[in-house]
Amino acid sequence: MIDLGTTDFFIGVPSMPRNQFRKYSTRLFDEWEEHVSRNLELPDYSLALEVEEGSVKGVGRIVAALGALYLGIGNYGDFIQGIQTIRSQVSSVGDYLAEQAGGPFKASGCETKIRKRSGSLGQLQSLFAKVQRREMTTEEAMLQAEALFGDEAADAPGFMSDLQRSIERTPLFHQQLPLLPSAMEQGMGFSTLEKKRKSRSPPSLPVVPPPQHLRVEVWRDSKHGQRKVRVIQL
Template sequence: MLSIGETDFYIAVPSLPRHKFEKYSKNLFDDWEEYIGKALKLPDYALSLEVEEGSIKGSAKIAAAVGAIYLGIGQYGSFISGLQTIQGQVSSIGDFLATRAASPFQPNVTKPKIKKHAGTLGNLQKLFLKVQKGQLTPDQAMIAAEVILGDDVLDSPEFMAELKTSLKEVPALAKQLALPLDIFEQDTLSIKTINHENKPRLPRPKPEPRLTQQFRVEVWRESKNKKRKFRIVEL
């Protein structure tokens, strides 16, 4: 299976008792899974959620087989349109998870910190963009796609055929136009460079030793039709 989206979140709250934290993690997974069932239009997928106690740190992943992704994309007109639509669904799922993770502690905590990773779908979209900008030929993009997908390319020849056709048909972008994403990345780079040059790096404070045993709750489902599993790992 391929990762189609990952979400990391952090919530600054005091530690919960072990039994309450275990219940919190399972309920969060169930709520997340229920939302995914309504928001993500794929026939099958795998889910995993890891939540570490203390100030709560969570990591969630959604994975799907190439064949399932292909069937999902087929619902939305063109290949690139389907790719973008499903990635949008995955992104909204990440926002839901972070918001729901913080909801039991509201209004006494600040907004959770969240970081999302686009996974395979995002990497494929970048290939389309590079072809549009003339940075890659369709054939070069296909080679890169095979590297991204790895052994999973063998699972769905239809997916690869549709991907190849779509890369060849994607319209080129005018060279004199800069995409908003390009401008944002340039501005971000400039800001980072200025900050790096003008501000000396401060030494990191040493973490205080913990007085109690820290642990992590892991909850996952290998497919929609398989039983939910969980375990507690002492750190």
């Protein structure tokens, strides 16, 4: 399976009652899943959501088989355009997940912090960019692509051949001579002065065991597969 993208979110709110936290997590997954089904144009994929209490920390992942990704890219005709479009869709549904996660806490003024990772789609786009900048040859890019997709590359030969043709057709940027830094740039810099403080040994405190938290895991192995839920006490 190919990692299409991951969304992490954090909401600094007090812990909820256990039953309420479980309902919050499963409802969030259902809302996210419905949105993904309408906005991610792939024939099949797998969704997974993990939400942990102690504030609210969550991560949503979307993965797909390379063959399903290939079919999705084919909807757009141009290989590079297909990658860019699907990556944009994955990013958009990640924003939706974070927005829905923070929805119940908006009245309390809690901010939702979000971090997104582009997964294999971002790495693919990076290969094209490096070839364009002449930092990598087509052969080197294909070797990295084969390493990225592992055994799935052998199961989707059409994907790899189309990828190679697209990389070969990628227009190269004009080479430019590197600019030497000016004398002003060479001399500029910042330094910070830190006051030395005498270290004091903190008073010994009794060891308090960390509170037990719950993590709720909700996922579907395929687009139309059965939803599964697991609750783990950490």
